[in-house]
Amino acid sequence: MTVTSQSRSEIFNRRxxxxxxxxxxxxxxxxLQMIEGPMDATIRLRDHGEVVCLCSNNYLGLANHPxxxxxxxxxxxxxxxxxxxxxxxxxxxxxxxxxxxxIAEFLGVEAAYTFVSCWTATEAVFPTLCEPGDLIVSDELNxxxxxxxxxxxxxxxxxxxxxxxxxxxxDALRAVLDQARADPEVxxxxxxxxxxVFSMEGDIADLPxxxxxxxxxxxxLVVDDSHGxxxxxxxxxxxxxxxxxxxxxxxxxxxxxxxxxxxxxxxxVAGSKRGIELLxxxxxxTLFTNxxxxxxxxxxxxxxxxLMNEPQRVQKLRDNVAYARKGIAAVGFEVLESPTAxxxxxxxxxxxxxxxxNRLLEMGVFVIGFxxxxxxxxxxxxxxxxxxxxxxxxxxRLFDALRRLKADMN
Ligand SMILES: *Cc1c(COP(=O)(O)O)cnc(C)c1O
Numbered sequence: 429m430t431v432t433s434q435s436r437s438e439i440f441n442r443r444x445x446x447x448x449x450x451x452x453x454x455x456x457x458x459x460l461q462m463i464e465g466p467m468d469a470t471i472r473l474r475d476h477g478e479v480v481c482l483c484s485n486n487y488l489g490l491a492n493h494p495x496x497x498x499x500x501x502x503x504x505x506x507x508x509x510x511x512x513x514x515x516x517x518x519x520x521x522x523x524x525x526x527x528x529x530x531i532a533e534f535l536g537v538e539a540a541y542t543f544v545s546c547w548t549a550t551e552a553v554f555p556t557l558c559e560p561g562d563l564i565v566s567d568e569l570n571x572x573x574x575x576x577x578x579x580x581x582x583x584x585x586x587x588x589x590x591x592x593x594x595x596x597x598x599d600a601l602r603a604v605l606d607q608a609r610a611d612p613e614v615x616x617x618x619x620x621x622x623x624x625v626f627s628m629e630g631d632i633a634d635l636p637x638x639x640x641x642x643x644x645x646x647x648x649l650v651v652d653d654s655h656g657x658x659x660x661x662x663x664x665x666x667x668x669x670x671x672x673x674x675x676x677x678x679x680x681x682x683x684x685x686x687x688x689x690x691x692x693x694x695x696x697v698a699g700s701k702r703g704i705e706l707l708x709x710x711x712x713x714t715l716f717t718n719x720x721x722x723x724x725x726x727x728x729x730x731x732x733x734x735l736m737n738e739p740q741r742v743q744k745l746r747d748n749v750a751y752a753r754k755g756i757a758a759v760g761f762e763v764l765e766s767p768t769a770x771x772x773x774x775x776x777x778x779x780x781x782x783x784x785x786n787r788l789l790e791m792g793v794f795v796i797g798f799x800x801x802x803x804x805x806x807x808x809x810x811x812x813x814x815x816x817x818x819x820x821x822x823x824x825r826l827f828d829a830l831r832r833l834k835a836d837m838n
Pocket of ligand 1: 548627655683685695
């Protein structure tokens, strides 16, 4: 069959329409909710009015903190919108340096470097730091940005290998590392990479176990702690602090400024001076794209300062999480146990999870339902995310809504 120019020009349109239709038919079509004011414990949603927000990663309530907002405004006043340049030409302001020093201090590592998002930061790591003969080993539930970074590294540099171990399974990791020992093609460095906190389960990586396995095989450990930073450990340093580990026990961190640390956007890589230096010199997601906006560099730096000065925010978050878990269970829902601020309520069926989250929204409680293919079939869930911005009354509104939902369902 020959393809005429005319029919070829129609190919994309038809394909796009079909895909969009099948998403709608399958109940997977995403409708964007419009927020009409700042992120906080409660928010204004277009068409829904004021609702309790339980689906943001604003874990410490810093997104609308007056000092964080003020710093962003001062940043744009002082530096203007930006430099219209990439970092290495004429795109680095003093506020970038200050923020990067603060991130390194906060995590207790030698150096840090920022990118426009954690996605971008993570995409810089493996394609830049790996060379042929290296092996990257990943937890099967790692974030999509880690998966894509590995794909890029193996596509860009032939001879970089990758492998996966089953979620949180140190024996499976050791089996992969044993295999690598016997593999004549693995002549270089070995990189083990994990999320600190896994976003759909709310569980955490066994960092001491991973560190021990890495040491045994001479591997480097990379932790993306986007959901752990500001949340885990007595002072919110992250999942390593939860285990009593030092920042220097992790070879490289990646993290986001778009969750607990101000909530705007931005990400970083943190670790050894030489690793960061190599990224500054060679990473394509900094050589060919602009810096973090000044507003964000300034507001995120203040967010980290607020966190360092007010560790009680982390304790308030922890108290809220304990209160929420107890309250959800008391209503009769099954909430996955974990030490994080993510409380998944397993409901099974995808359509049911979506219907439940719609009903909750009608009752003024904003919680998102996740189903297949984001999570395995049959494990659809409502993902409740707790913040230090919440007061007991907000969580009580969640329990009331869940109680009514339960009554509706019976
Ligand atoms: C949220 C998240 C990201 C993405 O962060 P951005 O800064 O928004 O790109 C990356 N990794 C993990 C593990 C995350 O949870």
